[in-house]
Amino acid sequence: DLPERVTIYEVGPRDGLQNEKSVVPAEVKAEFIRRLAAAGLETIETTSFVPPSWVPQLADATEVLADLGDAGLGPRRPVLVPNERGLDNALAAGVGAVAVFGSATETFARKNLNRTVAESIEMFRPVVERAKDSGLWVRAYVSMCFGDPWEGPVPVEQVVDVCQRMMDLGADQLSLGDTIGTGTTGHVSRLLDALDAVGIGSDRIGVHFHDTYGQALANTMTALRHGVCVVDASTGGLGGCPYAKSATGNLATEDLVWALDGAGVQTGVDLTSLVQTSVWMAGHLGRPSPSAVVRALAGS
Numbered sequence: 001d002l003p004e005r006v007t008i009y010e011v012g013p014r015d016g017l018q019n020e021k022s023v024v025p026a027e028v029k030a031e032f033i034r035r036l037a038a039a040g041l042e043t044i045e046t047t048s049f050v051p052p053s054w055v056p057q058l059a060d061a062t063e064v065l066a067d068l069g070d071a072g073l074g075p076r077r078p079v080l081v082p083n084e085r086g087l088d089n090a091l092a093a094g095v096g097a098v099a100v101f102g103s104a105t106e107t108f109a110r111k112n113l114n115r116t117v118a119e120s121i122e123m124f125r126p127v128v129e130r131a132k133d134s135g136l137w138v139r140a141y142v143s144m145c146f147g148d149p150w151e152g153p154v155p156v157e158q159v160v161d162v163c164q165r166m167m168d169l170g171a172d173q174l175s176l177g178d179t180i181g182t183g184t185t186g187h188v189s190r191l192l193d194a195l196d197a198v199g200i201g202s203d204r205i206g207v208h209f210h211d212t213y214g215q216a217l218a219n220t221m222t223a224l225r226h227g228v229c230v231v232d233a234s235t236g237g238l239g240g241c242p243y244a245k246s247a248t249g250n251l252a253t254e255d256l257v258w259a260l261d262g263a264g265v266q267t268g269v270d271l272t273s274l275v276q277t278s279v280w281m282a283g284h285l286g287r288p289s290p291s292a293v294v295r296a297l298a299g300s
């Protein structure tokens with residue numbers, strides 16, 4: 001059975017924009033976030049506190065949050081932080097939620113974090129500890145939960161091991177990243193069953209599918225039938241990780257809302273205003289949204 005209500009964890013302003021080559025002005029980013037909130041999205045990942053040399057697009061994190069004021073803060077406005085320096089900057093900006101981001105594979109840990117898997121978990125340890133002590137909500141992402149562009153399919157036991165180590169840090173929620181979109185429904189079921197078997201139940205899990213192979217929505221529906229109630233999506237289907245070869249956009253929020261509306265699952269999101277926001281953002285980025293639902297509804 002499907003859940004009655006699904007929380008959409010919107011990643012457009014962060015995952016969606018981080019891969020864009022031309023820098024979107026901070027005031028446009030802030031306006032994007034305001035429009036997403038106005039469309040009914042309650043949880044919005046706003047930006048990342050990482051070195052500008054690593055992700056130039058999000059170098060304006062402090063500026064974006066200053067522009068947003070209270071609308072950019074609180075437990076439903078997480079930001080990415082890889083290390084204590086990032087946490088310090090996020091705390092100075094007044095955030096109420098952070099996300100650390102690990103990798104199930106050694107190759108991606110090296111490429112994305114310049115660390116081994118073990119070293120990156122040690123880097124996150126004081127971040128999660130201090131964030132919890134400061135009363136913040138904490139999410140732990142694990143990337144490459146299905147396939148890795150360099151290592152191929154990733155064994156379920158390897159993913160479960162990293163997920164356990166990440167959750168043992170004390171995070172509130174785990175997000176399973178299909179960074180390059182190669183996951184399929186059977187694989188999703190096997191991973192969720194294996195996590196459940198070690199005590200990481202679906203009530204603590206969010207799913208994060210990229211749509212590179214067109215599987216994101218099918219995978220999401222499978223996860224919902226397993227009891228997952230938090231789904232990451234990116235308005236307009238923007239996105240991709242600059243450090244993961246062949247990663248494209250996330251599941252488009254519009255595709256998800258269309259499917260859930262049809263199934264009678266509540267999201268609180270107004271599809272029409274979301275599509276208008278995507279069209280507006282596409283104007284700033286200079287190309288149309290890859291989302292099938294946006295294309296269909298924007299023309300109608």
Ligand code: HMG
Pocket residue numbers: 015018048049050051052054055080082083085086087089101112113114141142143144176177178179208210240241242243
């Ligand atoms: P490093 O180069 O090893 O870092 O990178 P370092 O500690 O040696 O520091 C290098 C310089 O950066 C130093 O400055 C630091 O002070 C500074 P210098 O002394 O040379 O002048 N520095 C910072 N500045 C600002 N903010 C900071 C910060 N930290 C250090 N937080 C590091 C290691 C972890 C920092 C780097 O690898 C990194 O930031 N990686 C993140 C890359 C990234 O953001 N990737 C995309 C997000 S992950 C993703 O998209 C996947 C996801 O969507 C899920 C999925 O799809 O699977 C979440």
Ligand code: MG
Pocket residue numbers: 015177179208210240241250
């Ligand atoms: Mg991602």
